[in-house]
Amino acid sequence: ADKSADIDVSWFNAEISDEFRQRNDRIRDLDHAVERGEIESHFQPLIDIRTGRTAGFEALARWHRPAEGMVRPDEFIALAEEYGQINMIGEEILRQACRTAAGWGDGGPFVSVNVSPIQLQDPTFPSMVARVLAETGLPGQRLELEITENALIKDLDAVSWRLECLRELGISIAIDDFGTGYSSLSLLTKVPFSRLKIDQSFIRDFGRTRESTIIVDTMIGIAERLGLMITAEGIENAGIAALLAGRSAMLGQGYLFSKPVPAPETTDMVSRYWTA
Ligand code: C2E
Ligand code: CA
Ligand code: CA
Numbered sequence: 001a002d003k004s005a006d007i008d009v010s011w012f013n014a015e016i017s018d019e020f021r022q023r024n025d026r027i028r029d030l031d032h033a034v035e036r037g038e039i040e041s042h043f044q045p046l047i048d049i050r051t052g053r054t055a056g057f058e059a060l061a062r063w064h065r066p067a068e069g070m071v072r073p074d075e076f077i078a079l080a081e082e083y084g085q086i087n088m089i090g091e092e093i094l095r096q097a098c099r100t101a102a103g104w105g106d107g108g109p110f111v112s113v114n115v116s117p118i119q120l121q122d123p124t125f126p127s128m129v130a131r132v133l134a135e136t137g138l139p140g141q142r143l144e145l146e147i148t149e150n151a152l153i154k155d156l157d158a159v160s161w162r163l164e165c166l167r168e169l170g171i172s173i174a175i176d177d178f179g180t181g182y183s184s185l186s187l188l189t190k191v192p193f194s195r196l197k198i199d200q201s202f203i204r205d206f207g208r209t210r211e212s213t214i215i216v217d218t219m220i221g222i223a224e225r226l227g228l229m230i231t232a233e234g235i236e237n238a239g240i241a242a243l244l245a246g247r248s249a250m251l252g253q254g255y256l257f258s259k260p261v262p263a264p265e266t267t268d269m270v271s272r273y274w275t276a
């Protein structure tokens with residue numbers, strides 16, 4: 001045989017198998033992450049940008065994986081969706097979020113929890129949420145669930161029905177990452193939303209590029225006309241906060257105010273008034 005035709009690919013294979021191994025290890029470890037207490041919700045404040053009042057917090061999942069430290073959701077939520085752990089993780093985050101929010105006191109801020117499209121495929125999802133509210137004592141009126149447009153691609157009728165059941169519990173529904181998914185505007189009228197979350201990719205360039213300014217202005221107009229509340233995500237500087245405040249009443253979320261923090265650090269933020 002002609003040996004010169006053999007290219008040395010061992011370095012290449014080694015790299016691939018490293019990545020492959022890390023992925024497989026994470027998938028395996030996700031099976032036990034909840035029972036081992038490694039999943040923790042952090043909280044990022046949602047601020048009324050006209051008054052500075054803390055109106056709510058978004059719960060954001062973190063995974064403390066002993067082998068590598070804190071893993072961001074971008075690196076494990078999709079895996080958990082693919083390999084079946086998302087229902088368990090979603091329930092754990094919901095429970096921690098409701099327990100923490102109950103601790104903010106009667107009439108305290110609401111908590112907003114991300115829900116994966118996979119969770120909404122589960123017929124028992126609404127009863128699970130009702131159980132967690134009962135266990136933690138949080139009134140449904142102080143819980144918001146964030147769903148993405150992609151949750152509505154499959155089984156729209158069944159999903160809308162489940163959202164309707166949740167609304168009966170006093171829970172409100174927000175559409176997350178608005179404008180980045182595949183849905184059509186007509187979905188907004190078919191599903192019982194009460195809030196629109198404008199994605200940070202649009203907010204970042206608001207007032208800076210013509211396109212983003214038009215898109216954000218249009219989304220605000222749609223929300224106002226449909227009677228939806230608004231949250232603007234990814235506010236990183238005071239200039240953008242001021243521009244948005246001039247445009248409409250809304251909640252603002254972003255590093256300008258605070259990064260997501262562990263539950264104990266929310267205590268000081270609950271009754272805080274923020275000045276931009
Ligand atoms: P998201 O729902 O759009 O959450 C907002 C993300 O933007 C968070 O990233 C937050 O830390 C980040 N962020 C907030 N303010 C700023 C800012 O001013 N600048 C920048 N550059 N980023 C900002 P995080 O915590 O890494 O979460 C990433 C995504 O993972 C979330 O995006 C959400 O889609 C998903 N996720 C997080 N927790 C959960 C969960 O419990 N369940 C599910 N299904 N998905 C989750
Ligand atoms: Ca979200
Ligand atoms: Ca979002």
Ligand code: CA
Pocket residue numbers: 177199200
């Ligand atoms: Ca986003």
